[in-house]
């Protein structure tokens with residue numbers, strides 16, 4: 001097929017594109033759901049839901065997030081297929097909205113994964129397109145190149161929590177992150193995952209905590225702003241930065257320190273849901289871009 005905008009042709013096969021099962025839309029959808037499950041199975045993540053507790057959330061727990069992640073798998077497959085067919089944002093948005101509907105039906109109306117459907121959904125679509133046009137560079141860059149303009153052109157929803165926060169604090173949130181090619185995934189979370197593995201001698205859960213803390217220290221998370229205002233965002237960033245400065249997961253007692261940060265977030269009703277999404281996205285891109 002013709003690459004998007006006629007600019008993305010590459011002479012050699014892409015690392016995503018070996019002709020085996022790994023390249024199928026089903027495999028891409030499976031990896032998206034796996035990334036969401038790995039995110040849930042990570043503790044302590046400040047304020048967030050995990051297999052150990054529900055953090056600052058009254059309406060969800062790990063079982064509900066796992067159910068939601070599995071419910072979404074066929075939609076990630078559909079997004080990968082749509083990406084492979086070089087679909088525009090109107091088509092992707094329709095599938096994303098159907099996924100949101102299925103999520104709400106499965107969870108009794110709880111917003112378990114709205115932000116994740118958007119970010120991981122776009123990455124799944126990009127993985128499908130990469131498969132079809134021999135793209136060899138990061139998937140985030142493909143999102144920016146193929147759909148960035150359309151994402152930016154669509155007006156922000158005014159009544160969503162993200163919309164309220166965007167107007168009040170002038171932050172771009174999930175849409176800006178995507179249109180820019182997911183810089184928080186590539187410049188923050190991926191290096192922090194690698195750091196975490198080095199510091200904690202290959203402990204994968206520790207590496208995910210390190211990445212979660214690095215994201216919280218760096219991202220303007222609209223969930224933190226909605227729940228805690230500028231003070232909440234600054235508190236969250238300060239605590240995560242201090243955890244990293246003190247040695248992160250390279251210390252013997254790191255889990256106790258992370259647990260006390262988690263408890264401080266819960267006491268203030270703070271939850272960085274956008275950072276949880278970005279952690280899952282980083283895990284997804286690691287699985288796809290090897």
Ligand SMILES: CC(C)(COP(=O)(O)OP(=O)(O)OC[C@H]1O[C@@H](n2cnc3c(N)ncnc32)[C@H](O)[C@@H]1O)[C@@H](O)C(=O)NCCC(=O)NCCS
Pocket residue numbers: 079092093094095096097114115116117118119121122156157160161162163172173174175177219220221222223273274275277278
């Ligand atoms: C783009 C969407 C998800 C963003 O919503 P909005 O900014 O209006 O706010 P909303 O409160 O609904 O969701 C925000 C969510 O984004 C995540 N988030 C918050 N801050 C950030 C950040 N800085 N970076 C990335 N994600 C973030 C959180 O999970 C948060 O809950 C939504 O409005 C939308 O357009 N859905 C339609 C589906 C769609 O277009 N799909 C495309 C293909 S999958």
Ligand SMILES: Nc1ncnc2c1ncn2[C@@H]1O[C@H](COP(=O)(O)OP(=O)(O)OP(=O)(O)O)[C@@H](O)[C@H]1O
Pocket residue numbers: 039040047048049050057065111112113114115116117161223227271272273274276277
């Ligand atoms: N493990 C997790 N724990 C909590 N939130 C998560 C987790 N993983 C992802 N998220 C993201 O966080 C968002 C939900 O956060 P939250 O419940 O704070 O938002 P809300 O429904 O907009 O607000 P509120 O619950 O304050 O009314 C989801 O869109 C989801 O993508």
